[in-house]
Amino acid sequence: MTKNERTFITKADFMLHGGDYNPDQWLDRPDILADDIQFMQLAHTNTFSVGIFAWSALEPEEGIYKFEWLDKIFDDIYSIGGRVILATPSGARPAWMSQKYSEVLRVNAARVKQLHGGRHNHCFTSPVYREKTQQMNRLLAERYGQHPALLMWHISNEYGGDCHCNLCQNAFREWLKEKYNHNLKAVNDAWWGPFWSHTYSDWSQIESPSPNGERMVHGLKLDWRRFVTDQTIDFFKNEIVPLREVTPNVPVTTNFMADTFDLIPFQGLDYSKFAKHLDVVCWDAYPAWHNDWESTADLAMKVGFINDLYRSLKQQPFLTMEMTPSLVNWHKVNKAKRPGMHLLSSMQMVAHGSDSILYFQWRKSRGSSEKFHGAVVDHDNSPNNRVFQEVAKVGKTLEKLAEVVGTNRPSDVAILYDWDSNWAINDAQGFGSDTKRYPQTLQQHYRTFWEKDIPVDVITKEQDFSKYKLLIVPMLYLMSEQTISRLKSYVSGGGRLVMTYISGLVNEHDLTYLGGWHQDLQEMFGMKPVETDTYYPNDRNAVRFRDKSYELKDYATVIEVNGAEVEGIYQDDFYADTPAITSHQYGEGKTYYIGGRLEYRFQSVFYQEIIKELALEPTSDITHGKGVSVQVRRAPEKDYIFIINFTEQSQSVTLGSTVKDVITGEELTGHLTLDKYEVRIAEKQK
Template sequence: MLRQTELFYGGDYNPEQWSREIIMEDMRLMKQAKVNYVSLNIFGWVNIQPSEDVFDFTFLDEMMELLHKNEIGVDLANGTASPPAWLVKKHPEILPITINGTPSVHGSRQHYCPSNQLYRSYVKRLSEAVAKRYADHPALIMWHINNEYTCHISECYCDSCLAAFRQWLKEKYQTIDELNRCWSTKFWSQSYSERDEIFLPKEMPTFKNPAHQLDYKRFISDQNLALFKLEKEAIRKYSQDIPVMTNLMGLHKHVDGFKFAEEMDVVGWDAYPNPFEEKPYPQFLANDLTRSLKKKPFLVMEQAPSAVNWRAANGAKKPGQMRLWSYEALAHGADGIMFFQWRQSQGGAEKFHSGMVSHNQDPESRLFKEIVQLGEELEQLNELVGTTYVADVAFVFDWENWWALELDAKPSAKINYIKQMRDLYKVFHELNIGVDFVHPSESLDPYKLVISNAQYLVTEDFSTKVKAYVNAGGHFMTTFFSGIVDENDRVYLGGYPGAFKEVLGIYVEEFYPMPLDAKSRIAIGDGTYETETWEEVIHLKGAQAVANFTQGYLAEMPAVTQYKYGKGESYYIGTKLFEAGNRVIIEKILTEADIPSTASEFIQNQSHSISVTCRENQLDNFIFLLNYGQKSETIQLNVSAYSLLDEAIVQDNITIPANDLKILKIPKVR
């Protein structure tokens, strides 16, 4: 398999939009910006297959040759992201159908049903044709399959999906009796005697069966994965040694990233933080999540050089913001920084989405100078390629739990998987504690602390795994409304949180969701901390109270608990805390689990403004110091180090200007 040897830098390139004169100017500017990698042909279907019986690779051939001549590698897409008009006209049955029965029409993108076998046959034919032609081209570095699966079409209710869903259910449950049991169909007289009695969960008079809805979400994710695998297999027919990937979207709800990552050689995602945010923690979290899908370096496949075009107010990135956030991704394991797109489009729906080359076409513009600066810097950092991100803490992340948790008919509509995870993640980021994300099927053993946030759906296998992990000396923390149901959305009986009750040493008798706009407080030691959303009646069954509720019926009752289980410790937070409360609890756990801040062995003082992360290989540690503050900060060093961007040895201390960074290389003691 072709191995990456340098940090990738570039963006989506769409030369079909431009004249020959501008294309040649692009080559000159790409060299100036140190671009070494571009994504090509992502929306190229109609360009290379203008009609059903005609393939015309003339223009794409020229672009591949031109890029190779200019020493720019190509992430080549098979071009399936947007079906052409001739295909829609001839076969309108490939179009997706909304929940209300409305089909899409041509004129946007991603207008296809992933289950439709006819559509799949056209995709297979196109993918094979592209792979056969370019498999041995020297410019080819990566295969890019499709684009942002389910970005726009996350549901389809057509007849193809109905037939495929029934077949999917047959393969999963084998018998109709087993389906009825797992779906709890005795409720509301929903029992089925034949599979053709089952429909997609379309419009219904009131609440739908949650097990039915959950399986539909699993099905849609699996159908898109099956489409990806079909496209991949078509490419692999002619190309075995070139890595294959698609661009995921980080905290995107509708496809299971762990399942997709199993089929990808390299994982990438499209990062679009909001410039109005000082620190966009969801996107920071998504960097760590994307890396964690394979526990290997990842690629930022798209980001905006400045503004996007699809928010209500599309803020431009301030001077230095694009650079600092690019290094945030690099610090957390990225081996490439890419943009959408190279040149800002003159027309079309994304013409006001910024490009590396702006509408002003001014190579002296502030934005292009920043693009060039970043490219020049990344060229100095190729020894980072393939290095490992250092993390002592793991968050459990499970797409199936996310789907189940946020279905309707729950005790509170304010439960939000990602927002609650972001609140906890923010504390670890601010404390400079590196985190991975793990799927419930993965081992917990490499980590000193495992966080299970709002893990409503828990299998018996994971429950057993957590007990073994804590019993052996691990530290485990979970939050309210966790451990409630099994994989079929059936409640564990005998008291909440059923799957975690034993390892936590508690029994929750009853939930007490708070009014949607209400606030309360809990007492921790001599202080009190604000809460919202959730309270509950917790009984101690061996655990001890770390914090108590302070108001109403629950006053003086446990709110946060701790339990020694075997050689380890478990913690439970029975309410939704704000940042100050989360921080005091997390700092307590980190102390007890003996988890120091990242790079504390090399650094004496760590400022709140400085984000500290570490990547490593067998020989060296690479310490990233990113200053998100508004003033310079000086960090005291315990060892001498080499500052990569300064190309200088530093001793005793190093100063990081505001909105800037340093990367230190520190040899390991051998």
């Protein structure tokens, strides 16, 4: 995707607005269903995800199908100009299936079969479940594949979890045989089998990690997580076989997630692998706005990081498949969005590359676990309450942004995120059990660029490095020789590479490199880390950098310099006055090594120097104070500029040139005042 190209990922040239619609819960209330169609128009919505948990309504008994209600929903939505994202219902199977085919039920890590209930309580390996999902999906594709309302396929829902049944144990062993070329010795070598006498003499002895002693064999745990990702993807691929056959031109997606409390990428599956099999990446965004442990701006920075990761997976716009217009029901505290926050949070998603704002849910359920989860239509069944009106305001705004759809966010800066490395470092019985915080560390390096309005791609180790002027690789604990080679080529070709403490310590099998740090890394950086010191929570040190002192906590690396320039030194402890930060010319490029976890004030100064050297520019000429974010999406003929105030106070921004307000049409120049949570969207001709 080039800087000026538009890619219509859903074949729609408008912003999608709507969300999860569950008419199957209201089939005995035609008056409610009629209200829905009226309210959809009042809310300025146009797209609805249907059928996600509707298996029991579609097939109430085995082989007995009821599609008439869904026929009417398709027709009714299309009658108002709407579109349908049709879901396959595999995320929650009907009770008759659990009763008749017990193999579809998951077995937990303690080898106990789970009872029917909840959702995603199914075995991905089960031949019966795979057969049943394909049967259902083929019927859906044949019935609705040519319906003009069908926009895309929503495959299952929020894939996650694992199963430890005998079927999955056998599948794991077959996966290992393929990975290790049927060589059991290779498995023992990769997993360091002699440790605690964990050498296997027969494939049948290998089992998935159990709750007892599961930390013993790190290679086993790492490969199990890889297998779970691959098996989940294989289940997904099985689901879409009939969809690709019957509707080859209808795009497919499934909704990715984030871990909500810290707002970091979902850890259960390697999305870098999964994304390759999707036409469109989407995710379900549920930040805990207005929490009491961080500022709104700090939380917004984390949202921006995940947006940029999921956008970068396919280097194209993404979809916001779920967000709440008000509150959720599963945080520790379920606080409502304050007035203005819904528009602000929606426009942040669009500013970072989303071509949709879709909600969970359209209408609140009357019962069960999600009856108090936020929705567009509340239990009052009224379009006149605050939340509904704020949704309508978002809809009106999105209608003004059709030219934004499909546009790109080019970047000269990339941060490398790796699921494998995060799994491995979390298993590592070393360092600090509570202070590893790999994703959070990446977000802190991202923060400087987000605050300075410099776009960032959050990429994975298989993606192209060469197009970036700056590549930042914090805490990449697991680093294969292939990755090291690619980094070496990047730097020698002229790239700037920043690396930190606890990087490059183990290979892809979580085995340490003998002889210390890998020789190629030593050459690239002109130094080697010889010792990693881990601090207690109250321990502190300091690093002197550019004649100023910066606080250090958690980790410090003792460094031996072999040609690198010393940029900063430790001030305390037994390594006082020794190198803490280094730089090194290598080939046509340059490397930097940051030996300790330093306060954000250091990162801001450190990266500002590199920003200046590389002439990395913000994407607009707007200046502002802390807590305001300016993000740009570039259409072929104009830039769309999103100016967002993430603070609790009014903020003044200065426009470097005249722009036009997209919503009001007025010309804007000079100074502009943003109220609390206010968003202004401007366009600027190129």
